[in-house]
Each structure stands twice: as C-alpha cells, then as structure tokens.
Amino acid sequence: xxxxxxxxxxxxxxDDEKDIFKKAAGDLAAEVTLLPDILNLDxxxxxxxxxxxxxLGMSRISPEVLDRLKELGVKYLxxxxxxxxxxxxxxxxxxxxxxxxxxxxxxxxADFTIMLMLLVLRKYKPAVxxxxxxxxxxxxxxxxxxxxxxxxxxxxxxxxxxxxxxxxGFGCRILAYNRTPRQxxxxxxxxxxxxxxxxxxxVITFHLPLTESTKYMxxxxxxxxxxxxxxxxxxxxxxxxxxxTLIHGIESLxxxxxxxxxxxxxxxxxxxxxxxxxxxxxxxxxxRQFPNVAMTQHMAFYTESAIExxxxxxxxxxxxxxxxxxxxxxx
Ligand code: NAD
Numbered sequence: 001x002x003x004x005x006x007x008x009x010x011x012x013x014x015d016d017e018k019d020i021f022k023k024a025a026g027d028l029a030a031e032v033t034l035l036p037d038i039l040n041l042d043x044x045x046x047x048x049x050x051x052x053x054x055x056l057g058m059s060r061i062s063p064e065v066l067d068r069l070k071e072l073g074v075k076y077l078x079x080x081x082x083x084x085x086x087x088x089x090x091x092x093x094x095x096x097x098x099x100x101x102x103x104x105x106x107x108x109x110a111d112f113t114i115m116l117m118l119l120v121l122r123k124y125k126p127a128v129x130x131x132x133x134x135x136x137x138x139x140x141x142x143x144x145x146x147x148x149x150x151x152x153x154x155x156x157x158x159x160x161x162x163x164x165x166x167x168x169g170f171g172c173r174i175l176a177y178n179r180t181p182r183q184x185x186x187x188x189x190x191x192x193x194x195x196x197x198x199x200x201x202x203v204i205t206f207h208l209p210l211t212e213s214t215k216y217m218x219x220x221x222x223x224x225x226x227x228x229x230x231x232x233x234x235x236x237x238x239x240x241x242x243x244x245t246l247i248h249g250i251e252s253l254x255x256x257x258x259x260x261x262x263x264x265x266x267x268x269x270x271x272x273x274x275x276x277x278x279x280x281x282x283x284x285x286x287x288r289q290f291p292n293v294a295m296t297q298h299m300a301f302y303t304e305s306a307i308e309x310x311x312x313x314x315x316x317x318x319x320x321x322x323x324x325x326x327x328x329x330x331x
Contacts, residue, residue, distance in 0.1 A: 006322045008032045008315060009047055011039040012056035020311040028319045044068045052076040052318035057298075058267055061087040070095050076321050078102070080314035081301075082158075083237060085210040086267075089331050099331045100317035103158075104301070104309035110162035112300035113205055113235045114170075116259030119294050120231055121146065121203075126291040146170040152201030153189065154217075155236070156182050160207035164189050175201055198222060203231040210237035220245050229256035235300040238264040243283045250290055257292040261300045270298040 010021060013034040025032040033050075037043045039059035045068070047053050053074050055061070061077065066088060069077065078100040079087060092099045119125065122143040130137065149172050153160050156178040164185055167174055174189040176182075181191035197204070204226065208214045218232065218241040232255060234241055243264045249255030263270075263284050274280040287293050301310070313329065320327040 006030050006052055006319060007050045008052040008054060008318055009050040010034050010054045010314070011037055011043070011059055016307060017311050020308050021315070024312050024315040028315060030315060030319050032315060039065065041065055041068070045072070047074050048072045050074060051322060052078070054078045054080055054314040054318065055086075057081045057083060057086050058271060059086060060267070061092075063088050063091045066092050066095060066097055070097060076100065076318045078314045078317045080310040083209060084331060085237060085239075098321055100314075100321065100327055100329050101331055102310045102313040102317075103329055104306045104313065106158040106162040108303040108306040109159045109235050109300040110166055112261060112296075113159070113163050113207075113233055113259075114166055116233050116235070116261065116294060116296075117146065117151070117203055117205070117231070120233075120257035120259050120292060121149075123291070125294050129291075146172045146203075149173070149202040150175060150200055152177070152197040152204040153207065154194065154197065154204060155207035156185060156189075157207060159235075160205075161185055163205060163207065195225065198225045199227070201230065202227060203233065205233040206236050206240050208236055208240065210239050215239050216242040216245075218242060218245060220248065223249055223254060226254075228254060230254070231257045231259070233259040235261040238262040238266050243287075247283060247287060250287065250293060257294075258287070258290075259294045260287075261296045262298050263295065266298060 008030055010032055013021065013036055018034060021032055021034055035046065039053065039055045039061065041064055044065050047069055051074065053069065057079065074097065076098045080102050082102055084101045087099055089099050123141045127141050147170055151167055151172050152175045153164050154177050156164065156176050161182065164174055164176060165188060168188040175197045176185060176189035176191050177194045177197045216239065223245055246255065246258060250258065265281060269280045279285050288295055317327045317329055
C-alpha cells in the first residue's frame with residue numbers, strides 16, 4: 001500500500017475543529033487543508049490534487065459531484081458524521097470512490113434525546129418564557145414524570161440502545177423495535193413490532209438512518225395508529241417525519257408534544273446564521289410558535305468529545321484506506 005504523505009481537503013470546517021484537525025494531521029503525517037465551504041458542484045474543483053476529501057453533513061454529494069471528484073483523482077471521501085444520507089453511496093461505489101463515515105460515542109445524541117423528552121414533559125419552553133417576563137404562575141405548566149410513561153424506541157443501533165440503557169434509570173416501561181431484536185437489551189426493553197410500539201407508547205423516539213424505506217415513516221397513516229396525545233422525539237433526520245403530518249398532528253391535538261433536533265429541509269438553514277432573514281422555513285417557523293414544540297438546530301452531536309472523535313475519524317479513515325487499504329467504517 002502507498003506510504004507517501006496523503007493530501008486531504010477538509011470542507012465545512014468550523015473554528016472549533018481547526019486545532020483538532022492540526023493535531024490529527026500531525027499525528028498521522030497527513031497534509032490537510034481546511035476550508036469553511038460546503039462541497040457541491042460550485043466548489044468541487046478545489047479538490048484537484050487531493051486524494052482524500054472530508055465533509056460534514058451539509059455538503060451535497062450527488063452523482064455529478066462524485067463524477068467530478070473521480071475526474072480530479074479523489075479516491076476517498078469521508079463524512080465526519082454518522083449519517084450519510086447526503087452522499088449517493090451507491091453511485092460512489094459504482095465509480096470506485098471509497099466512502100467512509102464517522103463513529104463517536106453515542107452518549108452525546110442519547111443524552112440530548114432524553115433532554116428533549118424531559119423538556120417537553122416538564123413544559124420547560126413555556127416555563128422559561130414566563131420566568132423571563134416576571135410571570136411566575138403555574139397554571140398550565142403541570143408536567144408528567146417519565147416513570148409514569150411507556151417510551152417506544154424505534155431503532156436499537158448505537159444511539160437507540162444507549163437511550164434505552166439511560167432510560168432504564170428513570171423507571172419507565174420501555175418498548176423497542178429493531179429489524180432484529182437484541183437479546184442483550186431484553187432486560188431493559190420489551191421488543192415488539194413497530195405497529196405494537198406505535199399503539200402502546202406515550203413517547204416515541206426514532207434512531208434510524210434516513211433511507212428510502214425510512215423516509216416519512218411518520219405520516220398521516222402511521223400517526224393514526226398512535227395514542228392520542230403521543231409525544232414524538234426526533235434526533236435522527238428530519239425526513240423521517242412528514243412535516244405536514246407534524247403540523248396536522250399538533251393542530252388537531254393528536255400529537256401532544258414534539259421534541260425535534262432535526263427538521264425536513266434543514267439544509268442551508270441549520271448551522272448557519274439566518275438572523276437577517278425574515279423567515280428561513282415557513283413550516284419550521286409555524287411549528288416553532290407552539291408551546292408544546294421544542295426545536296433545536298441539529299446539535300445533539302455537538303459536544304467536546306464528539307467533535308474530537310468526528311475529526312479524528314474523518315482523517316484517520318482516509319489515511320488508513322490510503323496506507324492499508326482498509327477502514328472499519330467504509331460504507
Ligand atoms: P446505527 O447504524 O448504529 O443504528 C441504526 C439502526 O437502525 C440499526 O439498528 C439498524 O438495524 C436500524 N435500521 C436501519 N434501517 C432500518 C429500517 N429501514 N427499518 C428499521 N430499522 C432500520 O446508527 P446510530 O449511530 O444509532 O445513529 C442513528 C441515526 O442518528 C443516524 O443514522 C443519524 O441519521 C442520526 N444522528 C443524528 C445526530 C444529531 O446530531 N442529531 C448525530 C448522530 C447521528
């Protein structure tokens with residue numbers, strides 16, 4: 001395998017990643033150039049002369065971008081994210097570009113997921129508004145405890161199973177759905193079909209990748225099987241839930257509360273400052289006004305430890321593929 005110094009171009013680099021990139025490049029003897037830009041058809045030509053490219057999740061790696069990367073000699077593309085729905089992985093495989101994704105400790109997203117549950121159950125959003133305007137009344141702020149609820153966890157991969165283990169400390173009943181049930185979790189959760197999870201859960205949290213089969217898994221039809229007043233939590237990808245269904249569910253009171261770290265069509269909104277725009281996304285703005293809807297800007301991953309692991313993984317994966325022809329997170 002090749003032993004020369006590999007040149008890597010890093011896109012979407014935030015200030016808080018720069019020192020970590022420099023350290024990883026030094027440790028791995030790689031030459032890394034850092035750019036704030038996203039990778040798309042307008043920026044792809046900057047990849048000339050680089051064998052490896054790394055991005056975050058706002059870049060759009062379409063077949064056209066992949067074709068151009070191939071022409072420019074790029075062999076490896078790593079995303080410093082767990083999710084990879086922004087990359088046409090099948091097309092990349094077809095033309096021979098290796099795609100790698102990141103892994104990092106699941107606690108960052110799992111903790112955030114449980115925080116969103118508690119936040120909506122304890123009506124934190126309206127409580128904070130009232131505090132800020134000298135209104136200390138309790139009317140309408142009565143909450144519920146997790147212990148009194150049945151929580152359904154859809155998807156028991158790295159994050160889903162961490163949510164289950166953490167939730168077990170709260171004393172709630174936990175239902176779980178995965179394509180293949182996991183024996184090691186059976187002491188914490190009862191594995192049931194997705195249909196049964198939908199009908200029995202008071203709170204449902206989703207931990208699946210966005211694929212053709214998971215897109216809009218929360219839709220008018222599936223929502224109709226859920227309990228009246230169901231609480232939905234999404235820290236995976238916005239497109240798992242049809243936003244029109246979410247609006248209908250909140251307006252009709254079918255949905256009791258929403259905790260959303262991700263939102264359909266969030267690209268080019270989240271992780272940007274849109275402070276000078278009147279409105280960034282009409283449906284997002286409409287949903288945001290409800291006291292029982294808590295939204296955050298795709299930040300469940302955003303902890304000190306996760307950022308270090310994401311950057312390190314992004315560089316290390318490319319270097320490992322270049323030198324040894326293998327990496328544990330090749331897609
Ligand atoms: P994972 O790969 O460990 O687990 C995914 C689980 O989904 C697996 O158990 C898999 O069997 C299951 N699955 C896949 N396709 C399915 C389908 N069609 N039907 C049913 N089950 C299916 O992934 P993870 O580390 O747990 O991450 C889950 C998702 O969380 C990621 O794909 C990503 O989109 C999202 N995420 C969000 C953030 C954030 O900051 N909000 C950060 C990291 C990851």
